[in-house]
Amino acid sequence: MTTRALVFSVAAAAALVPACKKDKDQPAPPPGAGSGSATAGTATGSAAARPRPSQSTLPQMPLMVLGDDLKRAAKVTLGHALFFDKRLSGGTDRSCYSCHANEDGNGGAQPIAIGSGGKTLTRHSPVIWNVGYWSSAFYWDGRTKTLEDNAKGAWGGGNMGAAPGADTPEKTTAALDAKAAEVAAIAAFKPLFETAYPGTPIKADHVTGALAEYMRTLICNNTAYDKFAAGDKTALSEDQQRGLDVFLGKGKCATCHAPPFFSTAMGVEGGAYFNVGIGTSGVAEDKVDVGRMKVTNKPEDWAAFKPPSLRNVAKSPPYFHDGSVGTLDEAVKLMASGGIANKNKSPLLTDTGLTDAERTDLLAFLKGLDCPGSLEPPAAQ
Ligand code: HEC
Numbered sequence: 001m002t003t004r005a006l007v008f009s010v011a012a013a014a015a016l017v018p019a020c021k022k023d024k025d026q027p028a029p030p031p032g033a034g035s036g037s038a039t040a041g042t043a044t045g046s047a048a049a050r051p052r053p054s055q056s057t058l059p060q061m062p063l064m065v066l067g068d069d070l071k072r073a074a075k076v077t078l079g080h081a082l083f084f085d086k087r088l089s090g091g092t093d094r095s096c097y098s099c100h101a102n103e104d105g106n107g108g109a110q111p112i113a114i115g116s117g118g119k120t121l122t123r124h125s126p127v128i129w130n131v132g133y134w135s136s137a138f139y140w141d142g143r144t145k146t147l148e149d150n151a152k153g154a155w156g157g158g159n160m161g162a163a164p165g166a167d168t169p170e171k172t173t174a175a176l177d178a179k180a181a182e183v184a185a186i187a188a189f190k191p192l193f194e195t196a197y198p199g200t201p202i203k204a205d206h207v208t209g210a211l212a213e214y215m216r217t218l219i220c221n222n223t224a225y226d227k228f229a230a231g232d233k234t235a236l237s238e239d240q241q242r243g244l245d246v247f248l249g250k251g252k253c254a255t256c257h258a259p260p261f262f263s264t265a266m267g268v269e270g271g272a273y274f275n276v277g278i279g280t281s282g283v284a285e286d287k288v289d290v291g292r293m294k295v296t297n298k299p300e301d302w303a304a305f306k307p308p309s310l311r312n313v314a315k316s317p318p319y320f321h322d323g324s325v326g327t328l329d330e331a332v333k334l335m336a337s338g339g340i341a342n343k344n345k346s347p348l349l350t351d352t353g354l355t356d357a358e359r360t361d362l363l364a365f366l367k368g369l370d371c372p373g374s375l376e377p378p379a380a381q
């Protein structure tokens with residue numbers, strides 16, 4: 001899986017970035033030349049002739065292909081109502097939306113999420129725009145293969161605490177089946193369940209199925225980047241276009257955050273995982289969150305995580321699986337300088353020697369990935 005993912009990412013990066021390899025051999029631009037691309041098109045020296053990756057054909061979001069389901073719209077309506085409702089949680093104190101809220105860019109506000117009953121979890125809440133595009137790779141470590149199982153994990157686990165004390169999968173399912181029946185009996189929910197699942201006794205799978213269908217509608221495909229890729233050359237400012245050059249070229253970000261998803265792991269069966277060093281320093285080795293290795297048991301996956309999509313990244317601090325970095329500027333600095341050294345760091349992440357001006361452009365570009373939409377509250381229950 002890892003090999004396939006790498007082939008995909010390298011191929012994607014190579015297709016996009018014809019000048020990327022050459023960068024290493026090119027002489028540095030003269031001092032004062034600005035961030036590289038300022039010289040492009042002004043016809044002095046060989047650097048000027050170098051094609052700008054931002055001006056090449058850029059990948060656009062594919063449509064999400066779903067099988068036929070005459071009840072899908074009804075499931076989405078139900079899932080939407082459930083996603084926002086605290087009565088789904090054990091302590092009626094959390095909804096799914098509590099940790100995936102608009103004001104936090106649909107990620108979480110706290111560095112480490114705090115679940116139902118005030119229980120501190122282990123990781124930071126990720127942004128869930130475009131979550132339906134992950135393929136058999138949910139959570140930071142890809143441990144869950146379907147969105148339905150992911151919803152079940154969130155609902156029965158500490159996030160929502162709806163299966164308190166259940167210590168086996170069977171007990172969790174039994175507790176969630178009971179909770180599902182309880183929720184389906186609430187007057188406001190009854191008609192929604194009946195329309196989505198007519199004539200069926202309501203069980204946990206109906207709740208998670210509806211939540212999954214709602215989450216598949218959370219699509220972000222109309223950012224400034226998308227408009228630019230579709231041909232509107234005014235959609236990104238000049239500094240954002242220079243930032244895109246850095247992103248695809250010298251900064252090598254696209255190796256792991258390839259467009260159009262801005263995660264190379266998205267849309268790739270099983271995902272892709274990289275150790276960039278987050279959470280490995282200042283912690284005893286046996287206390288490090290081993291990430292993907294917990295799923296595969298392979299030492300090469302030690303402390304490796306899924307590269308998140310960078311769509312909406314400017315709106316979703318704090319950053320990384322442990323929420324350890326508070327600002328986007330710091331997060332970008334860390335990535336551009338090669339991450340945090342440790343015994344298993346990915347060789348694909350290196351110090352790319354970006355200048356301050358290049359990093360400023362890169363930050364400007366990342367704001368071009370802001371998702372204009374927001375999760376609308378459902379009709380009153
Ligand atoms: C207390 C905060 C909290 C609540 C409540 C919560 N989540 Fe999350 N969510 C998280 C955290 C933390 C993660 C990442 C956990 C991990 O990777 O181990 C996550 C991950 C996810 C993901 C995976 C995203 C990806 O990139 O793979 C989805 C989907 C999701 N949550 C949906 C839900 C749904 C549906 C609910 C309600 C049933 C919910 N969440 C409730 C904190 C929360």
Ligand code: HEC
Nearest residue numbers: 251253256274278305306307319320321331335336348349
């Ligand atoms: C070798 C693969 C790799 C490369 C190259 C790479 N990243 Fe990442 N990036 C990751 C992974 C993996 C994570 C998540 C790490 C974690 O949380 O443990 C991440 C996380 C991030 C985050 C935090 C996002 C969030 O929502 O928490 C930002 C911002 C980011 N990368 C930007 C960049 C930029 C900008 C570049 C280029 C300078 C870059 N990355 C290059 C793999 C990579």
